[in-house]
Amino acid sequence: MRWRLLDEETGATITEYTDIDGLFVDRVFPHEPLHERYTLLSCAPSGPLLTAIDGTGPTWFGNFVLEGAHVPGRPASERCEASCQECYESMEELLNVRVVGHRPAAGGSGLLDIDLEGHRRDSDNNRGGTIAPAVFGYRLLACSTANGSSEETPAGECRGIAGLFHERPDSWPPGPPLTLLGCRRRLSGSFQAELAHVRVDGTAHTMGWGQRVFGSVIATRPSNLGDDLVDVMVDARIPEPLATNDRPLWDMWRAGGPTEPNLWAELDRSDRYLWVRAAVVHRNHAPDKPADTAYHLDGQYVTDFDAFFCAIGEAVNGPGGWFGGDLFWLHENAATGGGGATPGFRLIWHNSEVARTHLVSGYDRKSWLPAVTFDDLVRYLTEDGVQLELR
Template sequence: MRVAEHAVWGRDVPVRYLLVQEDLDGVEEYWGRCAGVEGLFVDKVPPRREVLTLRGCTPEGALRDALAPDGAATALLGDLCVEVWDEEQPLQWWTLVDTVVLAHRPNRKDPALVDVVLGAGVEPETAWAHTLPTVPAFKVFAGTTASALPAGPCQDVEGLFVPRHGPPPVPMHLVGCEAAEPLRALLGRRRRHDRDWVQLWALDRHGRVMYRHSVYLRIETARPSVLGTDLLDITLTDGGDQRPLLARPVWETWYQGVPTAPNQWAPLTTEARHEWLELTATGAREQHPDRTGGVHHLDGRFVTDHPGLYCALAEALVGPGNYFGREWNAFRDCLGGGFGIAAPFTLVWHDSHIARRTFEDDVSEEGLTYFEEIVQLLEQRGATVDLR
């Protein structure tokens, strides 16, 4: 499907979104275009607060510090990850949001272990297998990313395995839509509750696809549009996995076109930098031949968090607005080639002390900081890293 054929129409408002369905073979079918969308940017409703008890724990790291008898460490643990293991591998993992230690005491069966009472919001579990072993093991981590640090094993998590219902879906309103034949056919049915998904492609002002967002195609209403009776305003029951409100200004920046100036992401918060990286990933489909050699300069002044690290690395290696991974595994894959640059090359990392300080407490089991691991990975893949 050629985007350019549908990105322009003879109206007073621009086309901001396309509706596209993609089959299992990757064949794209055009379903319509719209002037605007409401309900795409919505802050996630936090899970309701619950009380859980970690039974029979051997606390480590942040959890151990929170139970220190002098009370000097904070009881606020932030987000935790609880993994449920059999004898060999994790079967499930759960996210505990904004966790706080409410109380703790020695375990009744083994006083060398600790029972810890927590207050937290519990996200729905993500499971690799739904059947628990007879005697599961529980591992707790401080954080929910690949860099999460161990907080200790436990024998059980009381209150974890109970029924939960997530928040109701958030509707999405498609404003000023011109429906193509597949969407017109769906609108003409008496029952329009198809269980299909379509993609909402957000366009920038030049007609380039900024982002692909999946929506559940269950139509609540379709009526003549406020922009003209030859268009439709369509309300969908489920707007899919919406972006947070803080993403809206990031999208407005990208609407003007792919950023070409360096460090436009630098003033953003950590969460907004994540959204910036999401938009760079859309361009990952548009791969270019790799170039090798040369000297590339990384501006390290703003590497103050994980997304800032990957924003700075991408700008140094492939230029502003381009994709070169959003986290460790993706960055490693990009270094393997196919994303615009391949080793050997030289990376001059200016103000590297900022990243070194940023990640000094983010230490792997091998004793390396996240900064040191990134440098090591680059060198292992054939790059020369000059730290300044």
């Protein structure tokens, strides 16, 4: 039995089953937002937006922020402060933005209509980007990328924006209706459950909130997977399904997990990201190792941000180990413990020159933020008390 449903409140097993239709979908993760064109209407550009138009500055900004500048109930002359809640809730962030054209706005106002290309950051603001906020204009901020950080620079104001607010496909659409295949126990009625992946040794690993199962049984049938087993159809969908190319990784962890280091090295960056996600679900919550333990990070394949987390996870916790998948969890594990190493540990980073060469400044089109550099990682680890040796 590969899977279990666990009651959300009690943790009791509702049923066990062999497989599940609707968990793995034919998609690539992480999802890339849609490439779109937007038009800033009746715009008074300044700063980097103005220099992009007159040709004295770059046309590419990195990210671009629009904040509501005037809100209902306030005089049109009164600008919202940055802390104004109405303005914050109307904020939109555009990613990887480039100026692609401009022209005089209608009415002879001397203002400009300015065309941009980029992506909308997935967020709940403004009903997921479908409804324009009730504001009377926007303040513009260009987010330049330099020296591993992002700086917001005022870029003018505009009265509106076209092309931004409309329906889009879900950034992470729920999976198809679920069928639990080869269940040991017949189900009826409704349930709210967590999904757990079961290894061959019987160890069960609960998954995240995005893989919960809330629904009701709609039909059952005898299963082809064994006598006395049933298939159960439920009116539930996985909120955040896994990618089809996740399945081989999960099968490997079910069989006991990776047996040697660097099996992730042949994967591309998207699949390395999936590797880290599988590693955190299947991690063993063992006590941190003694404070005098030294860890050896094999850096020969650390050619991107996700590769670093594959490598440091294995350095601390062995093949398939997890020691964070982003900067927040790297800090939590290094500075406060709980990830397998007592804070203040010694980390020997072999072949560190590979990461120094590949993890450089720029714009990361996976995170849509300034790239985390080798020097950034060295600084973060050192500041969190890690005794780091670069070799």
